Amino acid sequence: MQQSQGLLRQRDVCHRAENSSLIDFSHNDYLGLANSIELTQALFDGATTYGVGSKASPLVSGYSAAHVDLEQQLCRLTGHQAAMLFCSGYSANSALMSTLFTQADTVIADKLVHASIIDGIQHSGAKLVRFLHNDLSSAERLLAKHPNSVLVTESVFSMDGDKAPLAELSLLCKQHNALMIVDDAHGFATSRDFEATSRVADVQVVTFGKALGCQGAAVLAKQSVINYLVANARHYIYSTALSPANAYVAHSAIKLVQQQPERITRLHDNIHLFKELAQQSQLPLIASLSAIQPVIVGGNEQTLSLANMLAKLGFKVGAIRSPTVPKGSERLRITLSASHQPQQIHQLVSALKKLMIDCSGEKV
Structure with a gap:
């Protein structure tokens, strides 16, 4: 029943970004620190010491x-x-x-x-x-x-x-x-x-x-x-x-x-760029000034389908469905990071615009 309604929660194996063909816009690593050389070394040093x-x-x-x-x-x-x-x-x-x-x-x-x-x-x-x-x-x-x-x-x-x-x-x-x-x-x-x-x-x-x-x-x-x-x-x-x-x-x-305060600067630059491009493409955004940029789709199956199509094009995004969010407000939860390159954001918005046009049969 859950699977037929697009509600079944399942685990997917996540691969390191450098070993994956997907550009990840689903994680909460807002400053791009999780895979940084500095924190990798810190983990080694911490484990060696403690x-x-x-x-x-x-x-x-x-x-x-x-x-x-x-x-x-x-x-x-x-x-x-x-x-x-x-x-x-x-x-x-x-x-x-x-x-x-x-x-x-x-x-x-x-x-x-x-x-x-x-x-x-x-x-x-x-x-x-x-x-x-x-x-x-x-x-x-x-x-x-x-x-x-x-x-x-x-x-x-x-x-x-x-x-x-x-x-x-x-x-x-x-x-x-x-x-x-x-x-x-x-x-x-x-x-x-x-x-x-x-x-x-x-x-x-x-x-x-x-x-x-x-x-x-x-x-x-x-x-x-x-x-x-x-x-x-x-x-x-x-x-x-x-x-x-x-x-x-x-x-x-x-x-x-x-x-490295420039990481915060890059994050906010990327947020601004995404919002600007999404508004130009008339994507149905929820008003947000943070790294979390939800694109409303509506419907569990439609949201999951759109996320899967984006994955085939090389982009990983979160498909947030009801009851996590109210019915009718199901969305793609796009999260931005200081590690994203401007070109990747341009590519994501372009792909998302095309898919939403194709799915709706008319311009978003």
């Missing part, structure tokens, strides 16, 4: 100097008092939500927050209420109805690629004595202003598997919040710690971004 595994949970013997160095670096970078590391963004969000909240709490969340946030809140037993996506009036109504609560949003939304009005939401939270938690997975390290989110967020979640090109995540907050999480977050207490080698790589990735 070993390849942490061997235990952080509260037993799995918390090393590599973890401490990364946490302190993140705090210096963002201005938060303390940090704690997780193996993935999903576990960080889930642990944060399920540990901080109880049945006595109300959590106000943007309608489009990540599944890990929703799962964590539901596991906590807290009351979950949702405001309309990026709608300040809707958020204000719920904050007024539930003062002294918590508001949760993302900085850059993973499916639509649009950005939350963080400054405005923060002001509303202050007016209603509410805390603000920001999942900064897709925003962190894509701007030279590393303190932009921390200036407005009481708690910030960052991941290393997007712009930093490696693995892991961190929760950043006041020392008291981190102390509570360390003592009570079951994900943290009962899981083997992030490997010290990966912590060392993340530390190196942050230094590399600071040393």
Whole structure:
């Protein structure tokens, strides 16, 4: 049934870019660091120094100097008092939500927050209420109805690629004595202003598997919040710690971004070029200024078919289908990277325009 409806999820073997004929526009490696020589060497150096595994949970013997160095670096970078590391963004969000909240709490969340946030809140037993996506009036109504609560949003939304009005939401939270938690997975390290989110967020979640090109995540907050999480977050207490080698790589990735700011410049140049070409070709884009550029197709089968046709032409893109996104808004999720060449972006837009014309029988 799932396969006939274009809903079956399957795994595909991903090959390194240099060994593949496909130009990859599906990954979240926004700064092109995942295959960089510098991080490859950092992984070797980290494994040589600390070993390849942490061997235990952080509260037993799995918390090393590599973890401490990364946490302190993140705090210096963002201005938060303390940090704690997780193996993935999903576990960080889930642990944060399920540990901080109880049945006595109300959590106000943007309608489009990540599944890990929703799962964590539901596991906590807290009351979950949702405001309309990026709608300040809707958020204000719920904050007024539930003062002294918590508001949760993302900085850059993973499916639509649009950005939350963080400054405005923060002001509303202050007016209603509410805390603000920001999942900064897709925003962190894509701007030279590393303190932009921390200036407005009481708690910030960052991941290393997007712009930093490696693995892991961190929760950043006041020392008291981190102390509570360390003592009570079951994900943290009962899981083997992030490997010290990966912590060392993340530390190196942050230094590399600071040393090579031209990577961020190239990323934003590529975003601008794609948007300009797509608009000229009248492709049905969702408004986004981030590296995530969704092209609306509509229909699971149509979206999957178009992604497969693009693959035959040499381009790998994400086919995002319902129920991940609302029915009727199925889309190709095109993600841009500093590693993409302008010629490749021109070729992608040209191929996409032709295919959409051929599929619709008329000009897009």
